[in-house]
Amino acid sequence: MIASNRRALLEHWLTDYPGPGGPEFGWYGLDPATDQVRAAVRESSAMGADPIVSGEVAADLIAPWKLPARGRIYLREPVDLADQGFAPAPLVEATLIACVPRDPTLWNLVDLHSESRSLPTVDPLIVLWDLHRSGDADSRAAAEKVAELVIGPAR
Known part of the structure; x- marks a missing residue:
């Protein structure tokens, strides 16, 4: 099977996928976002929470x-990041969001997509979905760059 219009297929998926779901926990930190994610991954890994990275990072x-x-x-599972320099924060003010998703399949493709990266990441489609719904400045433009990678070169 070959998708003749990969862009349309991607748009269909973005519209129909209900999202990972699950409770979200907001944390506020002063370090750059990537450093915050690295610290949170390190701490939650040590706690056995099996973290994977999505969104802007x-x-x-x-x-x-x-x-x-x-x-x-x-x-x-939820983790307490207060000992890592984070403070609990409302989601709209959070610099880091931790989510315990209802969709357990997020971990199925981590090895496939994280091999050459410094942090374990979710499938690029989930990153794309998260960016489309984040509401942060320039997230749609960043999502387009990820979409170009997912779709591949124009044919």
Whole structure:
């Protein structure tokens, strides 16, 4: 099977995928977003929460285009990041969002997509979905860079 219009197929998926779901926890930190994500990944890994990175930081690892302003990680269980220099924050003010998704399949493709990256990342389609819904400045433009990677060269 060959998709004749990969862009349309991607748009269909973005419209129909309900999202990872699950509770989200907001954290505020003063370090750059990528450093915050690295610290959160380190701490949540030590706690056995199996973190994977999404959002702007993952987009920067996949298709660098903008400086990440907010981090997003998915965890198998909630973790307390207060000892790592984070303070709990409302989601709209958070510089890092940790989510325990209802969709357990997020971990299925991590090895496939994280091999050459410094952090474990979700599938680029999930990064794209998160960027489309983040509402952060320039997230749509960053999403387009990830989409170009997913879709591949125009035919």
